[in-house]
Amino acid sequence: MFDIIGRRRWFYLLSALITIPGVLFILATPLTDGAAGLKFSIDYSGGTLWEIRFTDRAVTAAQVRAVLAAQGYPDSTVATTSNDYLLIRTEPIGLFSPPPSPSPSPTASGSPTASASGASPSPTASPSPSPSPSPSPSPSPSPTPVGGEVPTEGDLGRLATALQVELGKIESVRQQTTVGPVISAELIQQALVLIGVGSLGILLWITLRFRDFKMGVTAIAALVHDVVVVVGIFAILGTVAGVQVDALFVTAMLTVIGFSVHDTIVVYDRIRENRSRHAGEPFPLIVNHSILQTIGRSLNTSATVVMTLLALLLFGGEAIRYFVLALLIGIVSGTYSSIFNASALLVSWHEWEAGRKATRVAMARR
């Protein structure tokens, strides 16, 4: 019989080897101010993403970048994507919004008739029931409100015009996304809260169902391991390949949290069953036996999920590629940690407790 529990320190070491480089890269993100580590997409950092193609297919990214710099966007990046499309990334531009300070207008709540004009003989009519909202930029009559593929209005319209003057006609726009700074700040906060609350929920659920706090805690430890593995790998990928973390990444994390505990539950369920059936046998042996009994189904249940995710990764297109990759890494890591970490930690905890009890007994005897 293969002894997984007896070799648990080796598996702890393996997990440490997998997670530590990732953790270093994650920590590098704030230390290097984003130069290394996780790369955040515009979902988090705010910005405009604009994928366009010029009629003149020979227009290069460098040319576009030069025009952007001349227009006052020096920090923009331009990359070539498929079918001669160019992907432009800049600070957020082209959001219509009212002026930032909602300055109370003079008619706010006082008596408007007090003012000099004295035109109105009826003092009660004009103070409208609600203070008037701050003046906002109205649809100023602009000359060309023509609906087409290429934006014509606002800052983005100006940019489009400048690009077309310099580099010829923009043939088509594939996609255009702008995220303001408000949303991005919210998302980061929300992501951390969601992952925290999700883990807590699962801790409570497992503790409740198994009536065993240790099982709850060790299952969560395995989850945290999985999250760290995925985030760490993305921090490494971000540093070496510029892979970005977007809003869907958090979704992937929570899905991993929800799914990777499945295998742990199967093992724990068997441990519970075997404990009552083989009462008196040493705990590590029961756990090891339970793992071996369920390892086949743990691998098979994960295999079906991995199959579907691989299909999405290989054939699903680039838009969700990294989302699927995050799920895939998380689920593979989840299967590993369920088999080799969660139950092993449970045994370590039991032994530590038994050891403490033994010392206490010994102390009492002395």
Add this chain to the structure above:
Amino acid sequence: MRRLFPLIVVVVGMAAVFSVFVDFANPLTGQRVETRLGLDLQGGTRVEYQLQAVGDRTPGPDAQRTIRDIIERRVNSTGVSEPLVQTQGFDRIVVELPGVSNADEIRQLIGTTGRLEFVPIPAGSPVPAQGTKVDPALPPLFSGEELASANVDFNTSDLGPGERAIAFVLKTEGARLFGDYTRDHVGENFAIVLDGTVISAPVIQSSIPDGRGRITGSFTPAEQVNLVTVLQFGALPFPLAEVSTQSIGATLGLDFLRKSVLAAAIGIGAVLVFMLVHYRLPGAVAVVALVYYIFVVLAIFRLIPVTLTLAGVAAFVLSVGMAVDANILIFERSKEELRSGKALYSAIEAGFNRAWNSIFDSNVSSLITATLLFVFGSSVIRGFALVLIIGVLTSMFTAITLSRTLLRWVVRRSMAWDHRLYGVAADEFTPLPKTGLRVREARSRV
């Protein structure tokens, strides 16, 4: 209850197949039952707005709903097909415009606060030009709330080239004020101001006692229509700021759709083959259950309706991978029970009963995280989470009803009494319960 399972399975299955293949009107909601594709799969524009506080007034849920309704009416007036206007969170409104790739104009229409004011220009003051800001020190005579109706005025005989007119009718109080003022100030100017910007500042030609007036100016036809829309549907109680916009070209959407459908087909196909090869007869039952599952889930998508986005398709494919997990756990457990000497039928029963705990606990964990995503996520994430939630619930339903009923039926046929169909050795296989020694032996082994 058990006797009812076959009936439930058949009724639900037929309803699902009907809903998937037939487009009809949902009798409960009155909406058409159809597969809805998200903006990323069909192309379109999505804009997210944040309600802005004014002074110390902060927007509440009522204001959010009011603004949503006003925006919806404004958007509907533009003739965009199937726009979606939803509230989100505490201070957000999301507008989705399928098939619209450049929505500059609609965005301006939506973003206009729409506060109309009638501002008298005192005699001797400079008359503000169209498009300039009105002097905020000037008090308005009355505001847009006094407006009863507004419409495009087609009587253009008296207008200059490029000029267009909008006719309006005032309510009683406004009409009285307007009548009094115009009577006393003939020859002076009067500005019609929208959100602080002058739209037109006509000279008062004569007293206007009946509350009927018109706004003239050099508008494009689109601006004219937008203005009428804004006037008709009233002012927003709070101004809006765009916090994000996204537009996706129709060709890119189609490309995404094609790829994700292909990936889904390959992924699901691989799972079906795996189940057949690895679990044989029970695997075949799982395949039937999975096909059934797919139909039920698709039917639910169409009935609710769930808007399928790229992430939603991913969630669906993922949910198929998860849905077979219940079957795997049951079959593995049944195999174990067979090997311990149980007869086929009771092994299958024990497999279901013993595996159910793990299946239930696992699915609840997935539901916990998916529900969090659904409640707190933004719209793309909510789509993903909703699909996952529906998938998990449906998979539990198909596991207890269809898989179980079908397997019970199958293992009673004598054709199914072959150990090779279950992937166990001949001496581990007991098709029928035997009395006597063997059972006792089996019990002692457990």
